[in-house]
Amino acid sequence: MTPALQLYSMRDCADQIALLAQLPALGITKVEGYGGVYDDPAAYRAAMDANGISMASGHFGLADIEADFDATMDIAETLGITRVFAPYLEEKDRPNTAEGWTALGKRLNAAGTKYADRGITFGWHNHEFEFFTLPDGSTPMDVLLDAAPQISWEADLAWIVRGDRDPMDYIQRYAGRLSAIHVKDIAAAGENLDQDGWADLGAGTIDWAALLQACRNASGDLIYALEHDKPSDPVGYATRSAAAFKTLWEATHD
Numbered sequence: 038m039t040p041a042l043q044l045y046s047m048r049d050c051a052d053q054i055a056l057l058a059q060l061p062a063l064g065i066t067k068v069e070g071y072g073g074v075y076d077d078p079a080a081y082r083a084a085m086d087a088n089g090i091s092m093a094s095g096h097f098g099l100a101d102i103e104a105d106f107d108a109t110m111d112i113a114e115t116l117g118i119t120r121v122f123a124p125y126l127e128e129k130d131r132p133n134t135a136e137g138w139t140a141l142g143k144r145l146n147a148a149g150t151k152y153a154d155r156g157i158t159f160g161w162h163n164h165e166f167e168f169f170t171l172p173d174g175s176t177p178m179d180v181l182l183d184a185a186p187q188i189s190w191e192a193d194l195a196w197i198v199r200g201d202r203d204p205m206d207y208i209q210r211y212a213g214r215l216s217a218i219h220v221k222d223i224a225a226a227g228e229n230l231d232q233d234g235w236a237d238l239g240a241g242t243i244d245w246a247a248l249l250q251a252c253r254n255a256s257g258d259l260i261y262a263l264e265h266d267k268p269s270d271p272v273g274y275a276t277r278s279a280a281a282f283k284t285l286w287e288a289t290h291d
Contacts, residue, residue: 040220040282041067041094043264047271048073054081057088059272064279069217069262070095070116071124078115085116092116094191094217094260096124096162102148110155120216120260121152122191124162131166138177142184149188160189160216168200178207182214189216193264194248195223195235205251212255220245220282221264233267237274239281250289257291 042065050056053074060066070092074081085092095118097109102123113121123145132138145161152159167178182190192215194204208215222241224234238245252259263282268274 038261038286039067040065040261040263040279041069041092042275042279043069043071043219043262044074045071045096046263046265046268046274049268050271054084057084057090060275061089063272063276064283065275066090068092069260070118072096072098072101075112075116078112082115082117092118094118094120094122094262096122098125099123099144099148103144106148106151110152110157113157118157120158120160120189120191122160122162122217123148125164126166128166132177133171135171135173135175135177135180138171138180139184142181145181146185146187149185153187158189158216160191160214161185162191162219163193163196165196165200168197168202176202182211188214190214191217191219191260191262193219193221195219195221195243198223198243204248208248208251208255215252215256215259217260217262218252219262219264220249220278221266231267232265232269235265235267237265237268237281238263238278239285240277245285246288249285253289253291 047056066089068090095113102109132141149159161181163178168176170176190211192207197204197207220238222236222238222243224236224241229236263278265274
């Protein structure tokens with residue numbers, strides 16, 4: 038299993054096209070897209086092809102999807118994306134009731150239906166706020182998935198931990214909805230504060246050996262995307278984390 042690299046992790050690299058030439062030597066031949074690399078999809082695709090790199094998944098904001106669905110499809114088709122994930126809500130846009138999350142789920146479900154008609158899998162990518170209990174005692178992530186039965190889920194397991202929930206529980210509960218996994222690590226308390234408390238894969242506190250085994254048990258058709266939200270050394274992070282993933286994966290079994 039070769040993981041993808043979420044390119045948001047590499048956003049501080051000055052030349053995103055030149056970066057693609059570096060990745061194969063790091064053991065990375067798959068990437069996951071985000072808005073910062075979509076300005077010239079044809080040029081980016083040419084650079085990926087020249088370096089033997091593929092992009093099976095990508096992030097698109099829900100507002101962008103709803104404003105111009107065809108534009109997102111054009112980008113996806115040009116880059117070879119077959120799984121699209123809506124990744125985030127600004128704090129001002131986050132519902133604070135179950136009814137609000139149900140409404141969001143219905144919007145996502147409508148988007149998912151449009152993508153499905155074009156042969157694209159669509160899902161949601163979580164952060165921590167989807168796991169903060171609502172006034173009625175419900176959990177936004179559960180409400181959202183219930184309200185959007187047609188969408189899949191890219192589960193960012195480290196954000197689930199930061200939401201004070203057990204990622205193992207969510208892997209098992211929603212095994213049939215999983216389409217991709219974000220693989221990143223959390224530093225020990227008080228460490229890596231300049232990196233918002235994130236760590237290279239395998240250098241943090243998350244038991245990724247157990248989580249990868251659970252993911253592997255849940256589905257044989259998952260994309261695994263390495264991510265670090267604020268690496269101080271992006272290329273070093275990618276190098277070390279790709280190697281750590283290989284070691285962790287080899288320790289799991291079907």
